[in-house]
Amino acid sequence: MDDQKKLTIIATKGTLDWAYPPFILASTAAALGYEATIFFTFYGLQCLRKDLSCLKVSPLGNPGMPMKMPFGPKWFKDINWNIPNIIQASIPWYEDVATALMKKTIANNGVATIAELRELCQEAEVKFLACQMTVELFGFEHSDFIDGIEYVGAATYFEYGGEADISLFI
Amino acid sequence: MNADKELDARGLNCPLPILRAKKALAEIGSGQVLKILSTDPGSVKDFQAFAKQTGNELMSSTEAGGEYTFFMKKK
Numbered sequence: 001m002d003d004q005k006k007l008t009i010i011a012t013k014g015t016l017d018w019a020y021p022p023f024i025l026a027s028t029a030a031a032l033g034y035e036a037t038i039f040f041t042f043y044g045l046q047c048l049r050k051d052l053s054c055l056k057v058s059p060l061g062n063p064g065m066p067m068k069m070p071f072g073p074k075w076f077k078d079i080n081w082n083i084p085n086i087i088q089a090s091i092p093w094y095e096d097v098a099t100a101l102m103k104k105t106i107a108n109n110g111v112a113t114i115a116e117l118r119e120l121c122q123e124a125e126v127k128f129l130a131c132q133m134t135v136e137l138f139g140f141e142h143s144d145f146i147d148g149i150e151y152v153g154a155a156t157y158f159e160y161g162g163e164a165d166i167s168l169f170i
Numbered sequence: 171m172n173a174d175k176e177l178d179a180r181g182l183n184c185p186l187p188i189l190r191a192k193k194a195l196a197e198i199g200s201g202q203v204l205k206i207l208s209t210d211p212g213s214v215k216d217f218q219a220f221a222k223q224t225g226n227e228l229m230s231s232t233e234a235g236g237e238y239t240f241f242m243k244k245k
Contacts, residue, residue, distance in 0.1 A: 024184070024185050027185060027189055028185040028188055028189070031185075031188055031189050031191075031192035031220070031224075032220065032223045032224060033223065033224055109183050110181045110182045110183040110186070110210075111183045111184075111186075112182075112183075112185075112186055120189055124189075
């Protein structure tokens, strides 16, 4: 047993907003000297795709999400567009528009992109584990994902989780 | 206060100021000082926490007109 602190995260979400917490926490932990490991399973696998355009946000059924415009004068940006679910659900490409607006908001606020944070994690030697079972379940190929991933099962997660000081399920 | 290296993290948001500072510290020697500029209000507490956990010394933390300046001495 060495005395280096360890963090493990189980990343289960495959949307643009929820892709942030695992990468932010793991890269920060690495900067603080932790050995950090992320186990990507179920929808979390989307965060490992070479092409990250699959990551989108959906305001539908998410009352916690402020819907504000990332451009225009301040009075306009301050408006919270409260659009009823039934209308959101019936507008084609609603999620694509919401995603484009979210990406603009992210850039306006000096927040890193997911690709950038993922790269920073890899530079800091954060270990990426992917659940092989879900890879097969969802019909993915290893070639869909970036390099440097270990494809493993639940038992391997516990090899890391069992040694960890902090373990998070996101 | 004199610094051996300066990091301009203005306009960047969490966790980038910390990650950039970590990188910048790797490029200076032990006992040398890194000056960090930031506009992220969260970075005030975060640089304290970073110093506490990494053993690098936060020599000063000041604010002027929405800009934060930190001096950190490498362990």
